[in-house]
Amino acid sequence: MAIAENYEEVLNGKYPAKAHAKKVAEWIVGKGGDAKGTIYLEGQKQKLNEDNDGEAPFRQRRYFFYLSGCELPDSFLTYEIATEKLTLFIPPVEADEVIWSGLPMSTEEAKAKYDIDECKTTKDVNSHLANTSESAQSTIYAIPEQVSDHITFLSYKEKEFKQLKPAIEYCRVTKSDYEIALIRKANVISTAAHVAVMKAAASVKNECELEAVFLKACVERNAKNQAYHSIVAAGEHAATLHYVHNAAPISSQNLLLLDAGCEVDCYASDITRTFPIKGSFTEESLAIYKIVLDMQNQCINALKADVLWDSIHELAHKIAINGLLDLGILKGNADELFEKRISVAFFPHGLGHYLGMDTHDTGGNANYQDKDVMFRYLRVRGTLPERSVITVEPGIYFCRFIIEPYLKDEGQNGYIDEKVLERYWSVGGVRIEDNILITKDGVENLTPTPKEIDDITQLIKSG
Structure with a gap:
């Protein structure tokens, strides 16, 4: 068991x-x-x-x-x-x-x-x-x-x-059975709330309504406290990493990014799902979703006790680079793109963080002064001990504020195809986040929230 x-x-x-x-x-x-x-x-x-x-x-x-x-x-x-x-x-x-x-x-x-x-x-x-x-x-x-x-x-x-x-x-980094049980319970309750939002998404008029759906599902399951302020971001709002307004109209946007989780007895869940509001991806949003899902799956599969988290973060960037090359958004050699840190324009944050009583839990040894932009916002550095719980939350974002300086830089703009990129601004951003327990030989995924393409599209259409 x-x-x-x-x-x-x-x-x-x-x-x-x-x-x-x-x-x-x-x-x-x-x-x-x-x-x-x-x-x-x-x-x-x-x-x-x-x-x-x-x-x-x-x-x-x-x-x-x-x-x-x-x-x-x-x-x-x-x-x-x-x-x-x-x-x-x-x-x-x-x-x-x-x-x-x-x-x-x-x-x-x-x-x-x-x-x-x-x-x-x-x-x-x-x-x-x-x-x-x-x-x-x-x-x-x-x-x-x-x-x-x-x-x-x-x-x-x-x-x-x-x-x-x-x-x-x-x-606090390594968890007892009791702590893991609390996190698992918080994930189960938050999953019910995420599913409720997916089912309601097609019929609402603004982001506020979906935040209310999530909160209702948690409170009625006796989880009255949220682990953090929810992010309910439709369309291009999802390009803002910590978007918290949650009040914009929903009309023609294709995707909704929902980053939300309740807490149970002071222990947090932290789950992100991105899905098509009406149940159907566009060609561009589906392509980005597949890349991010591949990033997450490969990174989770590479985890076990004592693995170097920095290297898993690098793996996520390498998968992103290959995916964006295949779409034509990036140009050039994959190794060179990695060395030049071009993928940071599309994936600027760290792959994840420890989870426990705090959403961004203690013990990560982050170095926010790191001169390497790929690692500057990586909240956990070093190896992962057995019984730690960490989030795995890769993303690809189309944020003009972040990407446009790359387009204006003579040493970087040759790696990005602006004509192809133009088709992807409306995607906004895609992030998928699960809470992962590190075991001796691998992992346990504590997050049962649907994320496979067929599962989420069917859920949305069933609402």
Whole structure:
């Protein structure tokens, strides 16, 4: 059976907070840290909107959630490395709050729900820190910008503020069965929403309606939070990589690019599909779609643990070059086009990124100062470890802002046939994105969303 394929069964258990805490502690100690130290983290505070008394949308801090599984605002935790004791502190009962919001979670309920050893109220945080075993001779590990003013570490011999954040970011790259199950569930819900959009596309009048269809499908499946702002881009709007207006009329455009994904219990999905709005590709849009699908399939098939992601990104560019040569958009020798980085005009972003609690998850070691334009926006550099989850999202775009400087450059314009290119501006852009689990010998595709040409065209026409 695939890892966490039976995601509902896996999710009947508890979020593995103690296993995560131990993993982080081992990283710290392995780097020379204090084996008798204490890890300290705070959850996000509930905030009010700046200009009224309404609550701002709440998003739990991911560092805190990774070691707690707790979604409650205004909470704290400690993890004593030597004893492996994880203690959660949650807000106490406040009578004035109960009037408006009802009874909060009790410490007994929290201990039963979360993978922790003890639960106290937030009134006990400082006294607990002062009384932690051997604290006077040990080190407290915290994230400096995430320590409240009223918290004191006076009882600790050493205060260490540099190691905890990178430790958690490193550990988050490789996923437990529970985390994989959450991502898989988010993908299943988002797939239902993508399918709903495909079925509705032919009858709508603007991009807003399709965004609403997607959101409705997620919310009615109890996924009320989106992992990121959706991209619903018809026609040439899809040439804008992070198009977020989602409000333009839909009339004669051929393609719609939908980049959207919900989150489940703080874990993201990130799925892109591009499809013909009325169910039929044009000659030009079909040709580009086939190239991008080939890019994605070949790159996914080349993945396994310890593969160099940079080389997979290069593979995507080489496939794009060959495809655009076959169409006559590019001219010349494939190797020379690759060396001259001409394909970056049509595929300017990185092939993908790690996925987890953040859409662009931690640990990628990107180098946005890279002088090589092919790698400047590659969010992951280096080899992929087993149990990491990465997006594979190649694309080909016809963005005038990006391509026209190539056409005006004497050293580059000879590689692009402007007459052939003219037929493709209306395509806008094509991107196909799946969420891929890296295994020892290959991959598992966590994204069941239809993408084969016959499948998507039949879906659209069935709506």
